[in-house]
Amino acid sequence: MKLSIIVPSLDGRVPESIKRLEVEARGGDSAVEVIVVKGVSPVGEARNEGLKRAKGEYIAWVDSDDEVSWGWLEEILSRVDRENGGERDEVEKVGGGGSGRVDIVTFDVRVEWQDGSGRKAYSMVHRTENFARDYLRGNLPGQLWCKVFRCGLFEGKSFKGGCYEDTRMINAIIREARERGEELKVVDIPKDLYVYKRRATGLSQHRKMWEPFKCLCAMTKECRSLDEFVGLLKLWLDWAKTPVRRMLGR
Secondary structure (H helix, E strand, O other), X not given: OOEEEEEEEOOOOOOHHHHHHHHHHOOOOOOEEEEEEEOOOOHHHXXXXXXXXXXOOEEEEOXXXXXXXXXXXXXXXXXXXXXXXXXXXXXXXXXXXOOOOOOEEEEEEEEEEOOOOOOOOEEEOOOOOOHHHHHHOOOOOOOOOOEEEEHHHHOOOOOOOOOOHHHHHHHHHHHHHHHOOOOOOEEEEXXXXXXXXXXXXXXXXXXXXXXXHHHHHHHHHHOOOHHHHHHHHHHHHHHHHHHHHHHHOO
């Protein structure tokens, strides 16, 4: 098994924790490849370029200004190998289907504020008995970088835009599986394996209102289920509250 790690990076910066893996990958026999997509914008296009270059059976995503925890790679590879080899851990398994290969691996994230506010770090987790339902409803972390995907799930799909592109893609993956009558096999590693350096700027914080508005309109047109509608309603409400939060300085 090979894991492709895709790092979108406008300036070519690579997290220190990924540089170590990049050096190891140059040996040729590594279980990973590191794909740095430099100078491509918006981020959706950078992700598409990374997918074109990826050769691994599984895809991991790391933002250039974040870090992965020590043991991130080993935990992911060992879990996928174990699950695909037939072993099953009913305690940590979530949303899983039959005896097929693992589709998605989820893990916890340590969120560290980088805005000078002094707010304490906290964890984002994926505890659920039904990944598809709870993801669509917005009850789980929406980002790509706290998940690893089987490469085939992206076949025939492309990321769009530079806002909500993660959620839009994962929604499409879940929607397609449901249309086929299949249940994604999702396994969870209940450990903080990713470090998200959260800032007060960027599209995800709605510093600009127009781009998120356009993306939400497009996602609403794609909605096909009550679960998706619930999740989109939460995103619309969050977008609408942003001007108020900004006026209050929050």
